[in-house]
Structure formats: C-alpha cells, structure tokens
Amino acid sequence: MSTPEGISRRTLFKLAGGGIVIFIGLEPLIVRAQDARRLYPEDFNAYLIVGDNGRVTVFSGKIEMGQGVLTSQAQMVAEELDVELAAIDMVLGDTDKCPWDMGTFGSLTTRMFGPALRAAAAKARLALMTLAAQKLGVPAKELFVKDGVVSVIAEPSRRLSYGALSKGARIAQVVDQNAVLRSVSKFRVMGSSPMRLDALEKVTGSAKYAADIRIPGMVYARILRPPMHGAQLLKIDTSDAEKLAGVTLIKRGDLIAVLHMDPEAAGAALAKIKADWRLPEQTVDQDSIFEFIVKHAVDQKNIANKGDLVAARAAATRLFETTYQKGYVAHAAIEPHAALAEIKGGKATIWASTQTPFPTRDRIAKILGLEQKNVRVITPFLGGGFGGKSADDQAVEAAQLAQICGKPVQVAWSRAEEFFYDRFDPAAVVKIVSGTNQGGRIALWDYSVFAAGERGATSFYDIPNTRIRSSGGTTYGSESARVSVHPFAVGPWRAPGANMNVFASESQIDLMASAAGVDPLAFRLRNLTDLRMHRVLTAVAEAFGWKAAAAPSGRGFGLACSVDAGTYVATMAEVKVNSVTGQIKVVRIVCAQDMGIVVNPEGAKMQIEGGITMGLGYTLTEELQFHGGEILDHNFDSYAIPRFSWSPQIKAVLVKNDDLAPQGGGEPAITTTGAVIANAVFDATGVRMTQLPMTTKRIRQAIIAKNAKGKTAAVE
C-alpha cells in the first residue's frame, strides 16, 4: 500500500500515538491531483488519525488564507466520520505531515480535495464500525454511531467510543466493503455554518502568520533590491553598512542582504549600501501596454471553432466590433510575503506564507542541495493570498540566507517589495466581433483574447457561429504563451483571466441587447438554453427585484453572469453616476450562485461578498502604474484598493442544487464584477465603458465624449 511522500509508516505510528492504524483501502480511491504525476493517497491514514483520547487529527496539504477551508474540511470529516466538529484538530500545509498537494488555488479545495478527504473519513468510519462489531459481538448493521461513540441499537448502554476502540490497538485490517459518502438529506455538519475554527485566534491576536513565528537566535534580513526589473548590479559599496553594530552582511552572487536582531536596524543598514545599477531601456507604460500586447502576443491558440464565420458575418443584420482593455492588477494582500527558515542537523524547516507548500519544499530542496525529505515547509495562517502567494521567492530567500549564515533567518517583505515582486494579474486586451440576426438572436461570436489566458473565454450562449482565440496567454501554464509580453512577472490572480474575459463577453452581450432594444435579462435568456444558467438568472432577478427594461433605462441597473470553477453565477448591481464628475456609487449588489452541494453556506456567502468587493477594485480603481520595469506604485497611498465608504451592501443567494457535488466557491463571483458594473453604468448613462478600471476620470471623459457626439449629431 502506498504512503504519501514525506510520511513514513513509522511517522504515522508516531503521529497516531496509541491511536488506531487500520489499513483498509480496497477499492482504491484514485483522485488525480492537479499535477498528473502525483495522486492523492488511497490510504485514509494519510488524511486522519483517531487518537486514543477520541480526538481526530486531520491532515490536509491545503492552506487557510481566509477562504475558510480550515473549517469546511473539518466539517467534511466530522460528517463522514460521525464525530463532533469540536473533536477535530486540523493540520494544514505541513509537508512532513500532510498528503502531497499541488497548492491551494483554482477553487479546488472543496471540489477536488474534498472528495478524497470525505472518502478517507467514510472509510475510517467503516473500519471503526467493523472493529466495534467484532469487539461487541454484534453485526455492524445493528450498530449506530453518534459523536464518535458506537452503540448497539437494541441495547444503547453497550457502547464503545472511537477512542476506546483505538486504545492500545494498532490494527491492520481489511474491510471488504465500499465506503459510501453521506447523502445531503442526512447531513448534520455539512450544510451548516458553525463558528469558524480560526475565529477565536483571529480576534485575540493569537493567530500565527509566518512573520509571527519566533525561535531562539533568529535574525531579520533585509535584501538589496534593484530599482527596476531588468536592472543589473554594476558596483556595490557595503562599507558603511558593515560599520553598524550587530550587522551581518551576506553577499552571495545576486543575493545581498543584511541581517540583524532588530528588523529596523537591518533596514537602516540596508539603506547605507551604495549600489550602482545598469538600467534597461524602458519601453512601455500603463497607457502604451495594450498596443504592445496586441502587437507582440503572436503565439495564438484556437480554443473553439464552430459554424461558418464568413457566412454569418455576411448574413448578420447588425455587427458589433469592440475592443476591451484592462491594466495590471496587484494581489495586494494585507500580509506581505514572509518566511522564517531554520537549518539544523542537515534538515531545513521553513515557516512560509505560501499557497504552495509542497512545490515550495521541492524548490528549496533543489536550491539548497538537500533531499526533499530533509526540507519541511510549515504553513501558518496566510493573511490573504488571492493567487499571489503561489509565488514563494521569500521562502527561498530565507532558506538560502539561513544556509549561508547558519542562523534562523526571517525574510518579511516590505510593502514596496510586495508591490515590486508581485506577479501581477496581466494587462490584457479582448477584441470581439459579434452579430445578431433579425430575431434578436446572436448569430456570430468571433472572440480574441490577448494576454489574459483562456479561463472564462468560452461562451455558454447558444451561438451557431463562433471562433475563440487566445494569444500570448499568460506565463503560468498556458500553451499560448511561450514568450512573455510583459515588462515584469505576471501570475495567477483570483480567477485569473476570467475577470477580463467575463468583463468583455458580458459587456458585449449587453451592448447587443441594448441595440436590439431588448431587456438584458430577456436577451440572455433568449440566447441560452443551459438550465443551470436559467436558474441562477431567474434567482438573481427575483432577489434583486429586476423589472424588464431595455438599457439605457436611466435606472443604473446592470446584469452579468458567468461559469467558473464548475459554479454558475449571476450578479445584478445598482449604481448611481454623477454625470458631471463621473463619480460612481455602487448602491447595492445581488449575486445568485449555484455551486452544487454547499458545505458551509455562510462561508460560501462570505466568499461571494469578498470576491465581489475585491472585484470592485479592479473594476473601479486598481491599475498598476509603471514605466518599463520600474514599478511606480509602492504602497496603498497611490494604489487604491476598495474601502469601507464605497463597499456596497451585497446580498448573496445560494441556488440549491444538491444533485451536484460541491463546486468552486472562492473565485466564481468575482468574475462578474467588471461587467455588472460596466453594464449598470451604461444603463445609468448610456456610456459604454470598455476599459478597466472605470476610474472617475475615465467615466467623466466618456460622458463628455458622448455629449459632444450628441451635439455634433444634433447640428448635423
């Protein structure tokens, strides 16, 4: 029987203490991990241990960054194993203890790891029941379990707790029976919203994040950074820095750092290093980047082809050609990247704020020249990730410095470093040529996305003639991006690519509905047959109080829908736009979501609210300012993320669909934000915004341009 990498059988026994180790696992559960080279383990012992005190320790390679999976995973185990939620202790993102995992991203924890975790708990329950049946001398079907206690149905006083069953026993046992996941109608713990397991720690300040870990003898590092991406170090003078008391200077190739017992003193020493840099030629900025991308994103991939585009174009009664743009967006988690590394006795331990503990372990092992088993990554709570902590450079830096200096080293990035080394959501362009026929049906959809990637690019509307192409993809795993078109690193953001693709697609749909003089909801329903989408659209309209009217109606109502991470989402918004200043106020938002079985309804709603609120940033204010490789935003004073005064009331509606396994929850809702606001602005003003973010200035300029055009038309 296989064991997960990093956990030897001996370790399992050690972890188990006096607990049960029952080997079952016939009917192998082969859940493919995201990385096809690896699998989630079949043996349930890799996921959980039942201690002799009855407490259940659960091991998951997923990490908690605010999305609530600490609690939802515990709920799954409590449900399938039949124990109280309070009896569960969670161990997350520890590479020495948890089954291998690719990382926490893509809204995959519940929909991909969830089935493996639930099955492990169900199998463990089966094994414990079998054991209890033997000990009590009663067939298993005559037993019942409540809160980790197995009792005889006919004689409830005859009982054995899971802990008592495990006492002193280490049993390798084969259960020749398939474990069945609990049906929704029998849920006790899943489907409810218990208090978050991390809530108490987080309101008392005792929750530990990577920068909060303290070990004796640790020092704080500040690292020399180039003034812009692509700069080369020519000359360095560290003499003044070295004169400061308590400073250790590290120079190893490009890695130049000062270490000190006091992080501020390390920063002061760093400031005394004099460095000369050769600077690269700066080619693009936030205004010229779009033309640059379209010109240079030459790698092209065809994603979908259907029908006859040429004939459809000739036959269309109306053609619509629009170009959409979006700038670079930062992750801007409030916690900057941080890590503490200690190397002792040939073994490295790294506490890191990372979404990818296992890949981080592998990368550090390679760079330090250690075997994977001699590197352990432990993941405390993350202060937000949003894809940005799939990058793990700070952990590598801490590990390298610890190896060089022989002391435990903390690397905690400053806010400026966080902005500089962020792997931004890429600037992107979408060009759409679409057409409608006389019945107000969409007949043509010719879609080209540049630099955002494919996610969310395919259409769920019934359009007979379509072509979808992606150019310059992204540099994180897209086939259409062999060469980066960006002046600095880009990477996965929350729902990467889908935010841009849904903004463009759903704006274009609205534009066609308006031209046809048809209510945007009716137009969508007319052009799609997907029942799940019909249901979420109907649900959001009812909760919002939508009344049919063609846009622009002056009401400031907008609609957008999308499919992401297996989840269907439809969002409506009401906005007010000051037609003189261009100032926008988002009055309210309603979002309906079908995500299959819901593990934790309140948690799911918090993800919807959080996603949409975060989405208002890329929609209204967030756009990185840069000049070539020079990042001009260094802090939150110039880079404006959503604030209290403009965060609207958001009503989240979960559309029941218990016939479907749980789908993604962290990302889907955010994908609709750009389009729903753009469509609401159009409904309020008649101005079609095609560039994100829709800043006050851009809205004002668009209104002025429209009015000028109107006047010209009147004169003519």
Add this chain to the structure above:
Amino acid sequence: MKREIQFILNGKPITLDADDERALLWVLRTELELTGSKYGCGEGICGACTVMVDAKAVRSCTTKLKTVAGKEVVTIEGLARNGKLHPLQQAFIDHGALQCGYCTSGMLMDAYVFLREHPKPSRDAIVAHMERNLCRCGAHQRVIDAIEAASGQMEGQS
C-alpha cells in the same frame, strides 16, 4: 538613543532598555513577542498595526517608542480580559467580520477606541471612521455590522 523606558502594557508596567527611536510596532513584535499587531504598509496607511495609547488609537508602525514612555498601551492581546472576549471581539465572530484575519487586530483596536468615545454612533459614522483601515478579503459590510452590533454593548466595558 538607547535608554530605559517604562510604560504600562496591557495593564502591566514594563521596563525596557531600548533605542527610543525604534517603532513601537517592532518593539512589540520582537522582544515583547506580541505579534497580534501586524505590519501591513509601514506608513500608517492600512491600520493593521493599530494599538491604543492613552485612550487614542495610534498606528504603531509610525509611533516611536519614546512617545509612549509613561503612557498606557493596549494591544489586541489586551482586549480580552480574564479570558473573556470583549463584546466587540464576540461581535466580529458572530457577524463573520473576518476572513484571513490579518487586518482584524487593527480593525478591532480602532473600532474599540472609537466606541469608547462614541458609544452609539450611526452606521455612517462607523463607516467614516473605519475608512482608514484596509481589508483585502472584502469583509467590509460585516465589519460594520459587527461594530454596530457591539456599539450597544459597551456599557460596563472599558
């Protein structure tokens, strides 16, 4: 300048022998090992490091140690008393007013000082006050809900 500095920290007098030009945040987070106050921006913009000094909310990342000499400092670790959560902390839990939790300490401390001064503020006043705190997870409305709910329960609390 390195010197002996005394102040009250979470109800207890302490004496430090430290450079008084250092930022309060780093003194708290390093030798005092009170890591509940967070670094978020280093320039007093985000609010994650907020603590109370003599009944005023301050940004500890831009507060020099020398300015708290002889004063009373309360950090997030001092908000719960005798193992009992402050009503504001309980309200944050009840309203789901946190996700990643990184901004939560600062939000709580700023709201705590605000409610001491304004026991029954309007919702708009809460929003206006909290405007200077940043949250990236999008818990904004729930944070306001929590503060509003706690505002009626501050009696007998200090």
